[in-house]
Amino acid sequence: xxxxxxxxxxxxxxxxxxxxxxxxxxxxxxxxxxxxxxxxxxxxxxxxxxxxxxxxxxxxxxxxxxxxxxxxxxxxxxxxxxxxxxxxxxxxxxxxxxxxxxxxxxxxxxxxxxxxxxxxxxxxxxxxxxxxxxxxxxxxxxxxxxxxxxxxxxxxxxxxxxxxxxxxxxxxxxxxxxxxxxxxxxxxxxxxxxxxxxxxxxxxxxxxxxxxxxxxxxxxxxxxxxxx
Amino acid sequence: xxxxxxxxxxxxxxxxxxxxxxxxxxxxxxxxxxxxxxxxxxxxxxxxxxxxxxxxxxxxxxxxxxxxxxxxxxxxxxxxxxxxxxxxxxxxxxxxxxxxxxxxx
Numbered sequence: 093x094x095x096x097x098x099x100x101x102x103x104x105x106x107x108x109x110x111x112x113x114x115x116x117x118x119x120x121x122x123x124x125x126x127x128x129x130x131x132x133x134x135x136x137x138x139x140x141x142x143x144x145x146x147x148x149x150x151x152x153x154x155x156x157x158x159x160x161x162x163x164x165x166x167x168x169x170x171x172x173x174x175x176x177x178x179x180x181x182x183x184x185x186x187x188x189x190x191x192x193x194x195x196x197x198x199x200x201x202x203x204x205x206x207x208x209x210x211x212x213x214x215x216x217x218x219x220x221x222x223x224x225x226x227x228x229x230x231x232x233x234x235x236x237x238x239x240x241x242x243x244x245x246x247x248x249x250x251x252x253x254x255x256x257x258x259x260x261x262x263x264x265x266x267x268x269x270x271x272x273x274x275x276x277x278x279x280x281x282x283x284x285x286x287x288x289x290x291x292x293x294x295x296x297x298x299x300x301x302x303x304x305x306x307x308x309x310x311x312x313x314x315x316x317x318x319x320x
Numbered sequence: 321x322x323x324x325x326x327x328x329x330x331x332x333x334x335x336x337x338x339x340x341x342x343x344x345x346x347x348x349x350x351x352x353x354x355x356x357x358x359x360x361x362x363x364x365x366x367x368x369x370x371x372x373x374x375x376x377x378x379x380x381x382x383x384x385x386x387x388x389x390x391x392x393x394x395x396x397x398x399x400x401x402x403x404x405x406x407x408x409x410x411x412x413x414x415x416x417x418x419x420x421x422x423x424x425x
Binding site: 106108109112113116117122123124126130131134135137138139142145149150152156157160166179180183184187188193194197198199201202203204206216287292293297300301302303305307308311312314315316319320 | 322327328329331334335337338341342345346349350351352353362365366368369372373376377380381382386387388389390392393394397398401402404406408411412413414416417420423
């Protein structure tokens with residue numbers, strides 16, 4: 093494995109572990125030894141973590157306090173495919189699409205640093221395509237639920253809060269994916285045009301961070317909202 | 321060791337983690353298909369969730385290879401969310417008990 097070795101201007105190597113933390117924070121200079129865009133993306137993602145955590149915590153609160161039974165997600169999101177009743181199948185397909193896009197994005201970051209522009213651009217576009225199909229399936233899911241009478245203020249299956257949690261949480265996540273698709277397309281175009289030949293391919297890694305984060309949020313939504 | 325730009329790692333490790341995430345997702349879907357209930361259900365769901373989240377953050381988002389100063393600054397604050405969740409659990413239990421008391425009729 094290639095270790096990233098960071099040296100300070102004097103040329104001495106930086107300490108690792110706890111002494112490293114002390115050194116990084118007390119050196120009277122830049123604290124995080126990474127591309128500035130990457131540090132900023134991480135801080136943005138940290139704030140986004142709190143937004144999604146607030147949604148999921150409020151979902152937990154309303155679900156724990158309602159005296160009306162919660163609709164069974166396994167049945168609500170079931171589909172009949174090829175004459176067979178499949179519980180939660182749509183969500184499973186969406187989850188597998190998400191995993192596929194994880195891999196293509198990770199590979200794109202890797203090929204970006206190898207300066208393989210064509211492969212990188214294609215891999216990013218593949219990731220964006222997976223993302224777009226994910227949003228498409230989400231639109232299908234919303235349509236299906238709205239047709240079944242699910243509204244933010246009530247639904248025929250049980251606790252009224254189900255609808256508001258569902259539209260709020262998946263809506264925000266879907267918006268993140270949609271923005272991610274646009275973001276990835278612009279990065280792919282810039283990679284292909286060669287914009288990063290001089291400034292470096294950190295931009296691809298930063299876009300990757302955003303994409304993996306949105307994916308990470310889906311892991312939590314899938315577990316807490318759909319499976320619970 | 322050579323000084324390299326950004327995070328560069330062998331493709332093999334990404335493919336391995338990718339495969340592992342497929343397996344973990346299948347397992348968590350199976351929890352629902354096989355209809356596990358109660359303690360077993362939610363402990364399995366949470367285990368798979370945290371495993372998946374951990375692999376994504378550590379490998380795909382390269383946190384395992386970042387310097388400790390960045391990892392602590394980013395991963396530390398979300399730990400505070402446990403306080404929020406804890407308080408909301410207590411609050412929810414109280415609200416639920418009062419609702420049972422007053423909405424029961």
